[in-house]
Amino acid sequence: MARPVLPLIAAFACLAAAAAPPAQAQEAPAEASASEATFTVKSVDVVDWKAVFATVESQNVTPARSRIGGTVARLTVDEGDRVSAGQAIAVVTDEKLSLQETGATAEIRALEAARANAQIELERAKKLFADGFVAKARLDTAQTAFDQADSQLSAARANRSVISQQEREGEVIAPSAGIVLNVPVVEGAVVTPGETIAQIAVENYVLRVSLPERHSRDLTVGAPVRVTGAELSDKEGGVAEEGRIIRIYPQIADGRVFADAYVEGLGDYFVGERVRVLVGTTTRKTLVAPAGFISTRFGVDFVTVEHEGGEKREVVIQRGRSTLTAAGEEDVEILSGVFEGDKLVKP
Numbered sequence: 001m002a003r004p005v006l007p008l009i010a011a012f013a014c015l016a017a018a019a020a021p022p023a024q025a026q027e028a029p030a031e032a033s034a035s036e037a038t039f040t041v042k043s044v045d046v047v048d049w050k051a052v053f054a055t056v057e058s059q060n061v062t063p064a065r066s067r068i069g070g071t072v073a074r075l076t077v078d079e080g081d082r083v084s085a086g087q088a089i090a091v092v093t094d095e096k097l098s099l100q101e102t103g104a105t106a107e108i109r110a111l112e113a114a115r116a117n118a119q120i121e122l123e124r125a126k127k128l129f130a131d132g133f134v135a136k137a138r139l140d141t142a143q144t145a146f147d148q149a150d151s152q153l154s155a156a157r158a159n160r161s162v163i164s165q166q167e168r169e170g171e172v173i174a175p176s177a178g179i180v181l182n183v184p185v186v187e188g189a190v191v192t193p194g195e196t197i198a199q200i201a202v203e204n205y206v207l208r209v210s211l212p213e214r215h216s217r218d219l220t221v222g223a224p225v226r227v228t229g230a231e232l233s234d235k236e237g238g239v240a241e242e243g244r245i246i247r248i249y250p251q252i253a254d255g256r257v258f259a260d261a262y263v264e265g266l267g268d269y270f271v272g273e274r275v276r277v278l279v280g281t282t283t284r285k286t287l288v289a290p291a292g293f294i295s296t297r298f299g300v301d302f303v304t305v306e307h308e309g310g311e312k313r314e315v316v317i318q319r320g321r322s323t324l325t326a327a328g329e330e331d332v333e334i335l336s337g338v339f340e341g342d343k344l345v346k347p
Contacts, residue, residue, distance in 0.1 A: 038306065039293055041342045046286045046323070046333065047224060049278040050215060054225075056266055056273045057208040058201035062176055066191045067169040070094035075187045077198060083174040090172040090185075090197050097167050104160035111156050115149040122146040178202040181271060205266035207243065209259045209279055216257040218281040221245055225261040226278040245279075287340060291322065291330040295347040303338060304345040312345060 074091040083089060125142035128134040182199040185191060207227075211219060225243040243263030251258075261277070294317070295302050301319045306312050320333030338344070 037346055039289060039344045041287050041289055041334070041338050041340055041344060043285050043340050044288050045283050046288070047280040048282045048284065049226070050211065050281045051228075051276070051278055052209055052211060053274050054207040054209045054261065054277045056205055056271055056275060057260075058178070058271055059204045059206055059260070060176070060202040061181065062178075062200055062202065063196040064089055064172050064174055064198045064200055066090075066092050066172055066193060066195050066197055068092055068094055068097075068166055069192045070097075070170065070190070072185055072187050072189045072191060072197070073170075075183070075185070075197075077180050077183060079180055079183055081180045083177065083180060083200060085174060085177045087174045088171045089174050089180075092170040092172065092191060092197075094166075094170070097163055097170075101160060101163045101167070104156060104163055108153065108156045108160060111149065111153040115146070115153050118142070118146040118149040172197045174198075174200055176200065176202050179271070201271050205271070206246070206260040206262055207266070207275060207277060209245075209261055209277065210256045211259070211279065211281075213252050213255050213257050215281050216252065219245065219248055219257065219259060219279070221248060224280040225263065227263060228276050228278055286320070287334045287338065288323075288331045289334055289338075289344060291332050293344045293346055294319065294332055302347070303334075304347055305338065306343045306345050 070092045071094070072090055073093040075089070077083060077089045122142040122145070125134060125139045129136065129139045178200045180198050181201050183197070185195075185197055191197070207225065209225070223245045225245060227241055227243070243261045245259050246262045247260040249258045249260075259279075261279075289303065293303055301317050302314045303317050304312050305315050315337050317337030318335040320335045322330050322332050
């Protein structure tokens, strides 16, 4: 019975020898750990971001108004049209002005005839006075009549110029370049002097941010703003990812403070469109380490700390928020477990 057992024992020994790893394979992890990079934990300034919704607004929305009363005879713009400064966007006519201009023209013709007659009388009086046939009083009377007729003619011409200017003011001019937001009138509508014909948004768009009033003291001009969400991916090469606060409004309404943020590339957005943004409210000191130096096992985060003398120990840490650096690498806030100056080794 002992002889059959010996071949089995020999066979198991051969299998065990074949399954054992070589010595070089066991020492390879130690060599790799010795060549890993290190990182010294340091305290950096971190911005606390507040997630809010902002709306795309124009810094200036100016109305194009009618300068005279009358009827809208022609309207050349509609909502969404782009206009340039000085462009005629509508024409308002008043039939009374044309009648007044006709009357002023007839009056001018009559005064021109009276002035011509007065001039003839003045020249005749001058000739008779030079020959000694009339007294000086006759010459003075003729001169006065001519001056009066000339003054009346000048006044009539000025009156007709005023009427002509009023007719020219029937053209409604765009006060600045921009996009037409609203046209509250139609052709044939009766308007009064100063009535709005169109609302024009000047193309200097900003993001109008609304924050709770508890952040009013922390918000400062120049604070960073980040645009997030699908807006960036939907518009190819459009909006920049970061901007800054350029204006803080001093009035708090309904418990909220309002501010304007400048971000490049807002021209393709609709005025009033909502955009999800992050606003930097406060800055604080915190410990930060690259995400590659943190390992997670069974839901617990670890870092490897190298002490003096080369001793390495794993330490449990509490992970905070993650941020992306300018180079695109991920940094992680460390809330507890390490101190400033500790040297970390990649796991």
